[in-house]
Amino acid sequence: MNKSKVCIMLSTYNGVKYIDEQMESLLAQHEVDVQIIIRDDGSSDGTVQKLNEYAQSHLDKIRVIEGENLGVIGSFFELMRQTEPVYDYYSFCDQDDVWKPDKLRRAVAKLQLRQTNIPLMYCSSTQMVDQDLNNLNVWPTLPPKTLSMYNAMVENCCVGCTMVLNPIAFEQIRGSAPIDLKPVIMHDRWIYLYVSALGEVIFDEEPMILYRQHQENVLGGGSEDWLMKWKNRLKRFFSEGSFSLSKQASLFLETYREYLSAQQQRDIRHFLNQLDRSWVQRIRYASKMPFYRQAFLDNLVLKLIYVLKKI
Structure with a gap:
């Protein structure tokens, strides 16, 4: 064989x-x-x-x-x-x-x-x-x-x-x-x-x-206490934000539009377009958006950075 x-x-x-x-x-x-x-x-x-x-x-x-x-x-x-x-x-x-x-x-x-x-x-x-x-x-x-x-x-x-x-x-x-x-x-x-x-x-x-893992790239070897983990979690999400998720989403839609389903295209466009709406509308969208992170608390942070337009 x-x-x-x-x-x-x-x-x-x-x-x-x-x-x-x-x-x-x-x-x-x-x-x-x-x-x-x-x-x-x-x-x-x-x-x-x-x-x-x-x-x-x-x-x-x-x-x-x-x-x-x-x-x-x-x-x-x-x-x-x-x-x-x-x-x-x-x-x-x-x-x-x-x-x-x-x-x-x-x-x-x-x-x-x-x-x-x-x-x-x-x-x-x-x-x-x-x-x-x-x-x-x-x-x-x-x-x-x-x-x-x-x-x-x-x-x-x-x-x-x-x-x-x-x-x-x-x-x-x-x-x-x-x-x-x-x-x-x-x-x-x-x-x-x-x-x-x-x-x-x-x-x-x-x-x-x-x-x-090196000193400069440790992702969490198990020695952090819960407070430090939360501090690092929030720091990571806000630094990861700064519009990078939305910029990558926009590029992805532009690059593969013809291969994505109609529903996928609509959902990505909605994700991007709602960022320009009022904060009330952003809250409403974030509460029921189809995009998600795996952990419950990470998902809450996702909704927060969306409402704050830091995504």
Whole structure:
């Protein structure tokens, strides 16, 4: 039986400290044929030299692209553009995590159980770890509500480095990427939004990667008290707002209008248009809007930032 060919798209930037652990875990994937396409986003440390060493010793598996600094969003979209649509599946990868050996095999098996004529995306929980790979907590947990466009428009439940796409999802997103990426909040949020609107998202609650947390990007390793968690929650939502959700929603509607159902188009337009109404009308709309976040309290904050026009 032929192994599935899975393309791993890895973007790097000054990641020499942890790249060995990541690369070894990619090369150790079970029961799949991996091809690793790496785009370096203008590193100034020893990352490129290290990657070229791997490429020299795995000529049939690794390709390194040295690029100018575009930032994480631009780098991943450029990676998609430079990846030929010739593989069975496509996955995204960060530079400092560690993948479990069965990550891709498990993702492929779950994707193969679904119909193949629509965009499909697999994602999973992660085992959050500290810089030395000591376990913190599992995040995100299995979402209690449906992973639909109505969630993806206002929240991301899918961590980019766990995502695996089928060919239809990859080719459609690759072929219709917006020229102006500034309204895109993050590449994984855009992909989750696309697949949830036009296909199906598969969430695996079994953590399949060790997701390394650094001091500057800790999402909550379990040591915060409830007051700090609420402070960080509100800070995150208000900083995430500043009109970014509405700008991305507007771009998404503009880009994919012809592919969305009439109901989806109406709901997105209503979401955008009600922001220009009176505060009373915004309250009325927010109280019954079809867009939602997974957690009850997060959903309340969503309604608040909508009424305050900070969305």
